[in-house]
Amino acid sequence: MAVYTDISDEELTALVERYDIGTLQSAKGIAEGVENSNFLLHTTVSPFILTLYEKRTSENDLPFFLGLMEHLSARGLSCPVPVHARDGSVLQRVAGRPAALVTFLEGMDVKRPRAEHCQQVGMALARLHEAGADFGMTRANALSVDGWAPLAATAGDRADTVAEGLAALIARELELLAGSWPKDLPTGVIHADLFPDNVFFIGAELSGLIDFYFACTDAFAYDIAICLNAWCFEADDSFNVTKGRALLAGYNKVRALEPEEADALPLLARGAAMRFLLTRLVDWLDGPQDALVKPKDPREYLKRLRFHQHAVSAADYGYGG
Numbered sequence: 001m002a003v004y005t006d007i008s009d010e011e012l013t014a015l016v017e018r019y020d021i022g023t024l025q026s027a028k029g030i031a032e033g034v035e036n037s038n039f040l041l042h043t044t045v046s047p048f049i050l051t052l053y054e055k056r057t058s059e060n061d062l063p064f065f066l067g068l069m070e071h072l073s074a075r076g077l078s079c080p081v082p083v084h085a086r087d088g089s090v091l092q093r094v095a096g097r098p099a100a101l102v103t104f105l106e107g108m109d110v111k112r113p114r115a116e117h118c119q120q121v122g123m124a125l126a127r128l129h130e131a132g133a134d135f136g137m138t139r140a141n142a143l144s145v146d147g148w149a150p151l152a153a154t155a156g157d158r159a160d161t162v163a164e165g166l167a168a169l170i171a172r173e174l175e176l177l178a179g180s181w182p183k184d185l186p187t188g189v190i191h192a193d194l195f196p197d198n199v200f201f202i203g204a205e206l207s208g209l210i211d212f213y214f215a216c217t218d219a220f221a222y223d224i225a226i227c228l229n230a231w232c233f234e235a236d237d238s239f240n241v242t243k244g245r246a247l248l249a250g251y252n253k254v255r256a257l258e259p260e261e262a263d264a265l266p267l268l269a270r271g272a273a274m275r276f277l278l279t280r281l282v283d284w285l286d287g288p289q290d291a292l293v294k295p296k297d298p299r300e301y302l303k304r305l306r307f308h309q310h311a312v313s314a315a316d317y318g319y320g321g
């Protein structure tokens with residue numbers, strides 16, 4: 001589940017009254033997600049999503065995330081849009097937490113993505129990168145190469161309880177990544193967490209993107225590398241090059257990859273696997289012991305990392321083929 005904070009009926013009614021969105025008819029907590037508390041509200045006008053931001057989403061970053069959704073939507077990208085209260089504000093405080101109401105996006109995530117889904121994700125990612133080009137705010141990526149060593153230190157030798165030799169593997173890998181991480185690739189706004197649960201489809205058509213709470217300013221190609229990790233591996237941990245080819249071709253159709261971006265893909269994919277391995281590892285070891293929030297398995301990303309360690313060029317991901 002992801003409802004860490006309960007809200008009283010009185011508080012919800014008072015919240016809805018701050019907006020010009022009709023009167024509240026129903027509210028229910030949403031089970032999916034692990035980061036923040038989400039509620040589906042129905043008013044006499046339409047459905048909305050109310051998010052209460054929990055501890056991993058910094059309040060200082062909320063103007064960036066909410067402003068970005070508004071900006072991308074104004075540029076034609078389908079994503080939730082923050083709703084303005086009567087006084088013009090988008091950020092509220094509910095049950096002691098920072099909160100925002102956003103529009104409801106129709107569609108469903110796909111549980112078993114196929115190549116045609118991957119192609120559409122590639123196109124949507126490139127559109128996001130283009131639509132973000134004139135966004136006026138920036139946010140450093142706290143979960144890029146400089147942020148990984150502190151996560152590894154938090155896990156420490158306890159990593160070996162998750163997989164034999166994992167602590168040493170992480171140490172070696174971090175040294176390599178820190179020494180070779182590319183610094184001059186084209187950058188801009190990236191989503192940074194465009195996993196299948198954050199992309200909605202209606203039938204076979206992509207209907208929109210959600211969950212911009214890791215968005216930041218970083219290399220576009222790193223965002224592609226995250227998607228290759230999240231969309232193109234099979235349940236048996238093998239890389240599906242047909243899906244990789246579809247994702248990269250979809251991206252390239254909208255925004256052509258620079259040669260140096262393609263060359264950097266194996267290393268970026270390796271770093272992206274490390275990022276999710278580390279955040280999952282820390283959550284696995286130290287996350288809330290609430291049986292309702294099931295931590296995601298870090299070992300999935302260890303297996304992906306091993307694939308990337310052996311990749312030599314973008315062709316291994318289906319690029320140019």
Ligand SMILES: Nc1ncnc2c1ncn2[C@@H]1O[C@H](COP(=O)(O)OP(=O)(O)OP(=O)(O)O)[C@@H](O)[C@H]1O
Nearest residue numbers: 002030032033034035036038049080103104105211
């Ligand atoms: N604008 C929206 N329209 C429709 N459904 C939404 C919207 N925002 C969130 N949801 C629903 O709420 C769920 C959780 O949202 P979200 O992924 O943003 O939460 P999270 O806690 O940040 O999760 P994650 O673990 O992916 O970081 C989604 O899977 C989706 O079902």
Ligand SMILES: N[C@@H](CCO)C(=O)O
Nearest residue numbers: 193195276279280296
């Ligand atoms: N998408 C992340 C979790 C939420 O950011 C993961 O699968 O580890």
